[in-house]
Amino acid sequence: MSSMFGKPRATPSTTDRHLPSLLPECNVAILGCRGSGKSALTVKFLTKRFISEYDPNLEDTYMSEETVDQQPVLMKVMDTADQDVPVNCERYLNWANAFMVVYSIDNKRSFEGCHQYLDTISLHAKGIQHDYPILLLGNKLDLEQYRQVTKAEGVSLAAKYGCLFYEVSACLEFEAVQHVFHEAAREVRREMERNLPVRPLFITEERPFLHLAAPTAVASKHGLASCTLNTLSTVNYKEIPSVAQAKLVTVKSSRAQSKRKAPTLTLLKGFKIF
Known part of the structure; x- marks a missing residue:
């Protein structure tokens, strides 16, 4: 100037002009x-x-x-x-x-x-x-x-x-x-x-999870009914949620545990996170 x-x-400065x-x-x-x-x-x-x-x-x-x-x-x-x-x-x-x-x-x-x-x-x-x-x-x-x-x-x-x-x-x-x-x-x-490029949004078709057979009651040798599944067996079984509203699934080993609802994670219907 x-x-x-x-x-x-x-x-x-002069030394910075070319940087x-x-x-x-x-x-x-x-x-x-x-x-x-x-x-x-x-x-x-x-x-x-x-x-x-x-x-x-x-x-x-x-x-x-x-x-x-x-x-x-x-x-x-x-x-x-x-x-x-x-x-x-x-x-x-x-x-x-x-x-x-x-x-x-x-x-x-x-x-x-x-x-x-x-x-x-x-x-x-x-x-x-x-x-x-x-x-x-x-x-x-x-x-x-x-x-x-x-x-x-x-x-x-x-x-x-x-x-x-x-x-x-x-x-x-x-x-x-x-x-x-x-x-x-x-x-x-x-x-x-x-003018920033917009990242593509991947939308997938909602599909149900694997269907599980309904539990059947079988008498035990002590006369008490027990819960059995054809493919899965667990204590206090909870149905696996769909992709539209996924809840955190917990397994309880004792009736004395707290009965508070598990925290939930709500997703937009039809969206998946990659």
Whole structure:
């Protein structure tokens, strides 16, 4: 990062630059017409400082280790250098997993230029069948008295493309700018969670266990009846339950034992645990 940007809040050291990061990453591309305030928002987020003048032809990517919802994340921000229309879009379309499209509320032309960027992202997402989080930002909220784009117009455009919408100012409070960048990270995390592969659920047909013959009473030589089974013989025999509701089977060797019911383990009908 150039010295004019100041020292970022979290930048990897020189010895760590070539080491792979173990943190989850969020790649955010900042798009918009020239003069919309893309670089000012980027620098505000990274340094908490506001700088009003930049070289519009410079493009770079910056990193910052952030904590979002008590979870660490490595945010990479590409400050693009497109002038007024999308040019060589592949460089950020194939890199980013979230986009911020910025316009200035005091410049109607910068707002109208957002349509081209939003169309470009939408066509790319449709082509690869993948949805990207998109945030539409109305910047320079401090210039309210010179507003040319109403908030309702911003909300309407965001709704058309399924974007989140915010109005911010790079020269006002840092927390508002930080919030939109962290919201981009949250949206990326939600999108990744939605695309996680679902583990297959194995459902088997319920089948009864082995049928046991009914016990028959046979007189013993002492005149007392005893319980015998054709295949199994046990004391205080309990019928083996079906798979729909399996109870723990216990064997009692004495009538003096507690007659409390055995604990039960209830399974969903038709499911088996592998």
